[in-house]
Amino acid sequence: MNKGRLKSGDDLELIVSALEGNMSSFKTIVERYQETVAKITISMIGNKNDADDIGQEVFISFYKSMGKFKGDSKLSTYLARIAINLSLNEIKRRSGRWITTTNNINDDSLPSINSEESLDIQNIINISLKKLDPEFRSVVVLRHIQGFSTKETAEILNIPQGTVLSRLARGQDKLKQIITKLDVI
Amino acid sequence: MKKIENMEQFLDSMANYNPKFDDGFSDRIIGKLDDDQKDTSNSFPEFVRLFRWVSLSGVAAIIILLITIYTTEGSFDLDAIYGIFNFSPDNPVLASLDY
Incomplete structure (x- = not known):
């Protein structure tokens, strides 16, 4: 050491x-x-x-x-x-059941967020993260939820900082599509 | 009214998202590590115990084999051990092998 x-x-x-x-x-x-x-x-x-x-x-x-x-x-x-x-x-x-049930943003498996009990912001975050591909999810989690810097995120994922930024931008776009589809924004 | 005003607000909410493990998380880890250490410390004596039984079985088998050879052949000669004690050099099989 x-x-x-x-x-x-x-x-x-x-x-x-x-x-x-x-x-x-x-x-x-x-x-x-x-x-x-x-x-x-x-x-x-x-x-x-x-x-x-x-x-x-x-x-x-x-x-x-x-x-x-x-x-x-x-x-x-x-x-x-x-x-x-x-x-x-x-x-x-467990990619079989995970990817087939969560990757398609436009599928009908998204829960309806009309009832008050499921309007909790934590549920919305959870549901929207599940809909993101793991490569985008990992960047969004490390940058936005955990609060690591771009450099630290790049170091953790062992990818260039430019890749972190591009995945972050695409991840945010996908998140926006997801929450729009959920009708909460 | 929509739950989220705009994307920035959603990202701010993510920054405040703070899920936690159930209580006693650290105790569960220490417990698992203790169990692992006990398993490791127990595994060597278990190996020694198994090895002792395997080696004793081997020795017993060798003794039984020697007793059988002595009772059937009446000797511990190499020929008796090979099982050719009663063959003579003019035996056709041995002769063909240039014994």
Whole structure:
């Protein structure tokens, strides 16, 4: 581990302590970053229970590879990369039912948002994200929901910044089509 | 009245979207890691126990084989072990093999 390049000394101390077997230090890391991981996995997967499993997998995977953490990036970015990759794997794993039921913006499977109970903005966000292709969804989630910069998003997804910007623009266009179709805008 | 005024408002709403895991998330992870560690620490003695039974079975089979050879051939000669103790060099089969 390259201690000098770590951005947060506090995170470094916790990681070193966790590597020495101190589980309460690792628990502190989990508590510190679970909100970041929750935002990404729940927004990407759409189902809270499945996202919870993926979230656990993110931290367990990090625990097992903690010694390889170089500190080149912030811990939040590092965990976000694991969360995005595991979420995309999960989406790919169940791609049969996922893509066929959600990818077509113009299909009739969009729920009608006429009743008051389903007018909740969180439902609208959830439904519209599910309708986005995973490649656009991941950019929208990282930029708009998680609030990462374009540079950080590019680093997490391992794509050029220009690609992030173009996917973001196309993703936003598709989102607009979706919420227009939902008749909430 | 529409729920969303314009796209900017929708994107602002996304920034405030803050889904959370159920309570006890960190405890569930620590519990899983503890279970994993217990499984790992238990797996080596389990391997040793299995290896002991496999090796004991092997030794028992060898002893039974040796006893059988001795009782049938009356010797532990290499020929007895090969099962050709009763063959003589003029046996046609052995002769053809240039034994």
